[in-house]
Amino acid sequence: MSPPGFTGGALDRADRLRHDPDVLAAALDWRTRLLVLGPGYEPEVDEGGRLGWTSLAQAPEDAELVLLGLADGRAHVAAITYQPGGAAFRSPRLLMALAELAPGEAATWAAARSVLDWHARHRFCANCGTPTTVFRAGWGRKCEACATEHFPRTDPVVIMIAEHDGRALLGRQAAWPAGRYSALAGFLEPGEAIEEAVARELHEEAGVRVHDVRYVASQPWPFPSQLMIACVAQAEDDALTLDTHELEDAIWVSRDEVRAVLAGGEGSFIAPPPHAIAHTLLTRWAG
Known part of the structure; x- marks a missing residue:
């Protein structure tokens, strides 16, 4: 795969x-x-x-x-x-x-x-506001005023499928191309484990309670710099209560439909592009 x-x-x-x-x-x-x-x-x-x-x-x-x-x-x-x-x-x-x-x-x-x-x-020091200079072959910036060193950071994001009765939960945002659905996602918050972030985001965005969170894969996402952490979790039921600030719609899709869409066939949704880890997540779940 x-x-x-x-x-x-x-x-x-x-x-x-x-x-x-x-x-x-x-x-x-x-x-x-x-x-x-x-x-x-x-x-x-x-x-x-x-x-x-x-x-x-x-x-x-x-x-x-x-x-x-x-x-x-x-x-x-x-x-x-x-x-x-x-x-x-x-x-x-x-x-x-x-x-x-x-x-x-x-x-x-x-x-x-x-x-x-x-x-x-x-370009400026987050500690004192002074302009910084490049060092460590471009992998850091240094403040000459307060000696603080700054390094590139990656923001962790959980991206996940809730599974119930052989179906996967997908959602869409209003700004996406028509018909595009994908896995739900959200940033980890300070003091939060991956499993906790998965459960929180699914409940906040779709009203779904989950357990048995399992890790699938990860991906660097350079827009601007995130680490996408793909997971699957078991939902307690399939009732949905959407946060309309985050999602325009959400649907449950079967493995057969996901397989058909990924193979280029028709279905109730358009899959995320191959370079997105949501595509990987759907592919592995369907398999």
């Missing part, structure tokens, strides 16, 4: 180079490859589904760089542009590029997008 989208990256992240500026500088030679990105961090993708790379000489003058990793003895980097990421993942061009990217290539792009967007959002 195929792994979740944005996983399987082949680059050696080379943490050992992040701690020594001199060693890093020596590694950034004429062989270094610079990731080609468009507006909104959109990737350039060739016919083989591979990312576009160019020479380091094409980087803007005095560009700050993020070391993405090593491959074939060459450093692979991305230039920090401080452009806001916005809602670029909704653009048709990006969705088309994601559909074309090979699995490992998508993982490399996702890591780059997440850390570049983090730099754009964290």
Whole structure:
């Protein structure tokens, strides 16, 4: 069974180079490859589904760089542009590029997008407000005023299916394309376990009480930087009470219908795209 989208990256992240500026500088030679990105961090993708790379000489003058990793003895980097990421993942061009990217290539792009967007959002120290500078090969920012060090963060999100009598609960938000349904999801809150977050979100959004939460898979989600934690839980009953601030609708679907929709057939809903872990979750549940 195929792994979740944005996983399987082949680059050696080379943490050992992040701690020594001199060693890093020596590694950034004429062989270094610079990731080609468009507006909104959109990737350039060739016919083989591979990312576009160019020479380091094409980087803007005095560009700050993020070391993405090593491959074939060459450093692979991305230039920090401080452009806001916005809602670029909704653009048709990006969705088309994601559909074309090979699995490992998508993982490399996702890591780059997440850390570049983090730099754009964290130019000032959260402790004292002073502008920060890049260090650790682009994987941190340092405040020279109060010596606070800042590092990219990943926000954990639970995404889950409630199961009852051989059926799965799916919901939709009003902003989604017509007919699109997916697994319910929500951010973990401080002091909360994964299982507790699954139960809370399902009850808050759909009025469903669950137990026996089981983990299925996880996925980095670079919009801007989250870790999607996919789970399945057993519902006590199938009665629904929707939070209309979160969901426009919710439905129970059978395994047969899910299998048919995932295979390209017709059903009462349109499945989430293959690069989303909700697609993985539905596929594994249906199987």
